[in-house]
Amino acid sequence: MVRSSSWHRISNFLRKYRKFPHSSFKTKWNETLKQKSAMEELKHGLFVSNSSSIENDGVIRTLITSFQLHNCEPTPQAYRFVIKTLTKTSQLENMRSVLNHLEISEKFDTPESIFKDVIFAYGFSGRIEEAIEVFFKIPNFRCVPSAYTLNALLLVLVRKRKSLKMVPEILLKASRMGVRLEELTFRILIDALCRIGEVDYATELVKYMSDDCFIVDPRLYTRLLSSVCKHKDSLFFDIIGYMEELRKTRFTPDLRDYTAVMRFLVEGGRGKEVVSVLNQMKCDRIEPDIVCYTIILQGVIADEDYSKADKLFDELLLLGLTPDVYTYNVYINGLCKQNDIKGAIKMMSSMEKLGSEPNVVTYNILIKALVKAGDMSRAKTLWKEMETNGVDRNSHTYDIMINAFIEEDEVVCAHGLLEEAFKRKLVIKSSRAEDVICRLCEKGLMDEAVELIAHLV
Incomplete structure (x- = not known):
C-alpha cells in the first residue's frame, strides 16, 4: 500500500518530467509563429490594397482576415503597423475605422505608443482637432494616458501660434485625467515660448520647475538667454540683472552664456557693462576665450575707451591667447578711430608675421582710414596689395x-x-x-x- 504523501511526490514527478506536458499546439513558440505568419499575410494584403483603390473598411477587413487565416487574434504590433502604413501612404481617412475597431472589438490593453503614432499622423498633416480627440479618448482603449502621449500632442500643437493657444486648456484637462507633467513637457513648452518671443512666460515656467524640484536641464537656461538676446531691446534691457535672477534658480552660466550676454551688450552700445561681465566671469573661474576678448574690445572701442582697449589687448596676450583676424580687425579699427594709421598699418604687418593673414575687412578698414586722412597715394598702394596678396x-x-x-x-x-x-x-x-x-x-x-x-x- 502506497502512502498518500509518497503518491503526491510521484504525481508531481510525473507531471514535471512526462514527455508531453502540454499540447504542442498551445505552446508559446507556436503562437508566435502563427502571429508572424499572420503579419506577413497582413503586409502582403496591405501592399496589394495600396496598389489599387482601397475601401474605407478595406484595411480592417485585411487585418482581420490575415489573422483569421492563421487562427490567431490581431496583436498591438499589427495595429501599429497598419497605422504607420496609413500614415506613409497618406490614407488618414481610413484611420478612424481602424481606431473604432481597436476600441470596440479588441480586448488587450492598447500600448500608449500606438496613440503617439496616431497623434503625430494627424498633427503633422494639419488635422489638429483629430489629434486632440484621440488623446482624450485614450482611456476608452484600455490604456492610461501619461506625459508620453501628452508630450506628443504638445509637439504637434506648438508648431503654430494658432494651435499653441489651445495648450493651457489641454494641460488643464490632462491634469484632470491624472496626467503628471514631466521635465520634457516643460522643455517643449519653454522652447515654443522662446521661439515666438514670449520670453517672460518661458522664464516663469523655468522658475516653476526649479521651485517644484524638477531637474532643470542647463540647456534650457542657454535657450532662455539666447531668446532674451534675440527678442529684448539691447539698449535698455537689464540682461545682467536677468542673469542674476536666473542664478537664484540654481543656474550656473558657462562660457557660451557669458559670450551671448557680452554680444547683446555690445549691440546696445554698452561697452562699460561688458567689462563688468568679464570680471564676473573671472570670479566664476571661467576662462574667457579669444571670442570673448574680441567682443569686449569691440565694446570698449565703440565707447572710445582706447586706453582700456590697449590694456585688454595686452591682457589677452599675457594669458597666452592667440588673436585671430577678427580680433586684429577690431583692434586696428580702434587705432584708425584714434587717427593712428601708422600704428594700424604696423599692426597689420605684425599679424602677418604671427601667421594671421589680413582679410578684405582688414584692408577695407585701413583704406577707408587713409582716404579719410587724405592719403590717396597710400590707399592706392593698399588697393594694389590686395590683388598681390590674393585678397578679393x-x-x-x-x-x-x-x-x-x-x-x-x-x-x-x-x-x-x-x-x-x-x-x-x-x-x-x-x-x-x-x-x-x-x-x-x-x-x-x-x-x-x-x-x-x-x-x-
Missing part, C-alpha cells in the same frame, strides 16, 4: 575707392572702378553710381554716362 575686393572696397575718387574729382578713375565692379557682378549702391553719372555729365563725358546708365538698366 568686395562691394564695400569698391564703394570706398569710388567715393574717394569722386571726392578727389577723378571721375574717370571712379568710372573705371564702377565698370570693373559691374563686370565682377558686385552690387554697388545706386546712389554711388548716380554720383558717377552726374560727374561724367558735368565733365561732358556723355557717351560714358549713357553707357553707364545702360549698365544700370
